[in-house]
Amino acid sequence: MSDTDAFELHPVLARDTHRVATFELCELLLMNDARFAWTILVPRLPGLEHLHEIPQRHRGRLYDEIDRVSRRVLALPGVEKLNVAALGNIVRQLHVHVVGRHPGDAAWPGPVWGHGVPEPYTAAAAAALLRRLA
Amino acid sequence: MSDTDAFELHPVLARDTHRVATFELCELLLMNDARFAWTILVPRLPGLEHLHEIPQRHRGRLYDEIDRVSRRVLALPGVEKLNVAALGNIVRQLHVHVVGRHPGDAAWPGPVWGHGVPEPYTAAAAAALLRRLA
Numbered sequence: 001m002s003d004t005d006a007f008e009l010h011p012v013l014a015r016d017t018h019r020v021a022t023f024e025l026c027e028l029l030l031m032n033d034a035r036f037a038w039t040i041l042v043p044r045l046p047g048l049e050h051l052h053e054i055p056q057r058h059r060g061r062l063y064d065e066i067d068r069v070s071r072r073v074l075a076l077p078g079v080e081k082l083n084v085a086a087l088g089n090i091v092r093q094l095h096v097h098v099v100g101r102h103p104g105d106a107a108w109p110g111p112v113w114g115h116g117v118p119e120p121y122t123a124a125a126a127a128a129l130l131r132r133l134a
Numbered sequence: 135m136s137d138t139d140a141f142e143l144h145p146v147l148a149r150d151t152h153r154v155a156t157f158e159l160c161e162l163l164l165m166n167d168a169r170f171a172w173t174i175l176v177p178r179l180p181g182l183e184h185l186h187e188i189p190q191r192h193r194g195r196l197y198d199e200i201d202r203v204s205r206r207v208l209a210l211p212g213v214e215k216l217n218v219a220a221l222g223n224i225v226r227q228l229h230v231h232v233v234g235r236h237p238g239d240a241a242w243p244g245p246v247w248g249h250g251v252p253e254p255y256t257a258a259a260a261a262a263l264l265r266r267l268a
Contacts, residue, residue: 050208050216052201063197067186074184081226082184085219089235089243092215101223109223111245 007044010093016118018126021134025061026096028069030133033118034125036107037076037100039069039133048094051086066096072133073100087113141178144227150252152260155268159195160230162203164267167252168259170241171210171234173203173267182228185220200230206267207234221247 009027017029017040025045031038043062048054054062070082079100086096099112107115121129143161151163151174159179165172177196182188188196204216213234220230233246241249255263 050204051218052204052216059197060194063193070184070186081223082186083219083221083223084185085217085221087217087219087245089215089217110248111221114244 006046008046009042010091010095012091013040013042013093013095018121018130020130023065023068025058026065028065028133030126030129031118032120032126034121035116035119036105036112037073037079037129038112039073039098041065041069041096041098043094045094049088049092050094051096053094062096066098069098069133073098076100076129076132078102083112085113140180142180143176144225144229146225147174147176147227147229152255152264154264157199157202159192160199162199162267164260164263165252166254166260168255169250169253170239170246171207171213171263172246173207173232175199175203175230175232177228179228183222183226184228185230187228196230200232203232203267207232210234210263210266212236217246219247 013029017031020028020030026041026043029040029042031040043054045058066084070084073079074082080102083099083101086094088094101108147163151165154162154164160175160177163174163176165174179192200218204218207213208216214236217233217235218230220228222228235242
């Protein structure tokens, strides 16, 4: 059995996101909130809460995947800055936010977490963004 | 000349923090805000804004130092959860927050950034915490 066989995506993450891609270690998700270019990487390893708990043999892979997603999000139109964060105060399953920001966005310069009310993507907008990110 | 010779700590970070320790790659700082166990790691490499810009030869060291600080902050009394984040919307110099959180803290479960008014440490409290973290 591989490390990732017992993994199940947290139901709150499943509810609030679109699935974008499956990488070697992580699931890449898109938050269903059109205000921000907000992606989330979730390592398919059960029982992790914190970054420093990642087994050494998976660590380089996790940071490679964060870098890969960072470059993709930074290449999206209008994105000028990235916010990369592992918070998990509410959903404890380890997940890493990679959020594209720009001066004047709905929460700028504050953080996106807990800010205002999400604005779901239209089906067409979600599909277009999923194609760019995948 | 080593990579780090041209580094200067951003004046806002210098103003808002206590210096805790100098690691191989990073300066470890303590935010002068007694509401949270809030540390910041700053790689002594000039010109970086984003995590994915860290040169490959320094990357493992950065994540080792984040892990080391994570364990120290998680070991502080009352800390139950870590928030690890590279944001930089205001101060662009790359810096990584490692913040100890617990249910019921001043911003729980929201993020600490931009929340309320910082409460500076007393000299004695700062000194005690610096000893524990260094």
